[in-house]
Amino acid sequence: MIPTSAAASPASPTPRVSGARGALAPQGPGLLVMDVDSTLIEQEVIELIAERAGTREEVAAVTERAMRGELDFAASLRERVATLAGVPETVFAEVLAEVRLTRGAEDLIAALHERGCAVGVVSGGFEEVVLPLAERLGIDHVAANRLEVANGRLTGRVLGKIVDRRAKEACLRQWAAERSVPMERTVAVGDGANDLDMIRTAGIGVAFCAKPLLREQAPARIDERDLRLVLDLL
Template identity: 45%
Template structure:
């Protein structure tokens, strides 16, 4: 056991547990449920070579990389917030099919000026620790991607600001400067996120155990299950049950602890 005082006054414990693999990982769900009841963050990963050699991190956007749901803020600016937020929340809990719920929300935006989304995209509130997190990953040469069920303008703004390597999202149809209430191109849903994770890993010449996936909602489940390390960050119960780690007490940069880094090592990286 190794104990450290982490950033923000958090106590960080690194434990190595030995025993039959099927027994230890069979306890994963129970351990994560108990951690939630105790109000602590917990991650469980195999003590193999991949644990210290992750080479790709893929992230959800809304309520993960940024603190808002972009479509909710877009709806708020259009006077449609209550209707859209209700659909969003039900979708994140896994109560509604993602594509149907997305199309229903987008339809409510018909006739609204597209420039509203540009204004929101220019002022994204990034999650605590997001810049430190991505900055450290870049210094380590770890590739980064955002895979979002949201919209291209916001995701591209995040990619440019943080220097991410890949960005994928849904495209709103615009005619004469206004939303039509329709989408263009393939939908980035749970299945598409998992496919994109695999495509990026293959393009970078990486195996799936070298990939970390981070998300907060039911739409992120498949990509977390495909990755070598699936992290539920400030997540809904619908996702927590399928994650290898559940974090939420600190910022997004606490994921770096799961990569084996200490605060001193992170600070040294960023000081270069």
């Protein structure tokens, strides 16, 4: 089992949950879509891979700027992935073993499934880690990027279309349509600027321990790293 993060320090006086509540009543949510890195999990997968390439500090600095909305996400991802060239593909299994779920992740997913609500994840990270993680958690829909591998090593390139903020919103709409879930019964949860479009589009959009741009523009926000608090908004 993937370990859940350790308990957080005592709550600060700042409200843990704020913003719109109950907008999904009376039917409740039919689809929740969330980001992966720094939302469903505690880490940024690309930084864990970059650790093996010796480029973690460089990659982390670019990631931080991209999540604040200061850089084009697709271009910044290609820049970061280029630094991973030469890393053995065995890195995926190593990183998957290091991933820590955000507290409350399993409880949130289980509670939503009990209510008949589907759960999807949309990630600027990588299928090689996200897909097995989603399978373990019973997640219903997955979209993520894929890294090119040749001769057992990463080439430093991304395959296909990059999952950016527009792609995340498109996935939310597509999965809702496939399940005949009206948009007012959808929920989106994320932490960075590349989550902004889906959070604006969903019936309830939640900024989860988010960067300033998203915190300012999301209809609702959670300021404690516990995904069970999403249920308080529903």
